[in-house]
Amino acid sequence: MNILLINGPNLNLLGTREPEIYGKQTLDQIEKELIQIAKQNSFKLECYQSNHEGKIVDKIQASIGNINGILINAGALTHTSVALRDALVGSNIPFIELHISNIFNREGFRKESFLTDKAIGIISGFGIYSYFLSLEAIINYLKK
Numbered sequence: 001m002n003i004l005l006i007n008g009p010n011l012n013l014l015g016t017r018e019p020e021i022y023g024k025q026t027l028d029q030i031e032k033e034l035i036q037i038a039k040q041n042s043f044k045l046e047c048y049q050s051n052h053e054g055k056i057v058d059k060i061q062a063s064i065g066n067i068n069g070i071l072i073n074a075g076a077l078t079h080t081s082v083a084l085r086d087a088l089v090g091s092n093i094p095f096i097e098l099h100i101s102n103i104f105n106r107e108g109f110r111k112e113s114f115l116t117d118k119a120i121g122i123i124s125g126f127g128i129y130s131y132f133l134s135l136e137a138i139i140n141y142l143k144k
Contacts, residue, residue, distance in 0.1 A: 001068040001142055003038060003135070004093075006056060008051040008075035009078065014128075022100050023128045030128055032137050041139050052083055060087040064084035069138045071131070078103070078113045083113040094141065098134040099124040 001112040007027060010017060015026035038045035046067070050056050056077070063070070070093050077084050078097070088095055097115045102125030116122050120141060123134045 002044045002066060003138055004063050004067045004070045005045060005047045006072040006143040008056060008073060008077045009051040010097055011073060011075055012049050020076060025128050030131055034131060037135055043139060053077055053083060057083055057087040060091050063093060064091050069093065069142050071098055071134045071138055073098045074115060078115055081114055085118065089118050094120050096120055096134045096138050098130045100127055100130055101125060
């Protein structure tokens with residue numbers, strides 16, 4: 001089975017961007033570990049990052065029929081993008097919304113998500129470990 005990990009705007013800056021919030025590990029380091037864990041569980045994990053909303057929408061649409069589950073850290077698009085929500089819903093691919101920080105104890109605008117009510121679940125606030133919890137959750141969901 002195939003899982004797609006999508007990272008939105010500015011997540012390419014992990015490791016250097018506000019390390020007190022987002023940690024010191026780079027996105028590349030996180031992805032390499034996740035790919036190995038997926039492989040150990042007989043899954044293939046594809047990783048994708050873009051700072052451009054339309055490219056993420058295109059990637060979701062291109063995944064229809066090829067991807068069994070999506071993990072998405074949409075970054076700021078979580079709080080702004082109806083287009084991203086529509087692409088995820090339209091793809092009919094189950095997805096988990098994930099966040100490194102706890103979006104519910106940050107600025108008011110970060111508490112609103114266009115994705116949460118359509119996600120099979122949300123994992124937020126565990127630092128980069130949110131990625132690993134999300135991978136475990138989607139694997140267990142897809143195995144059922």
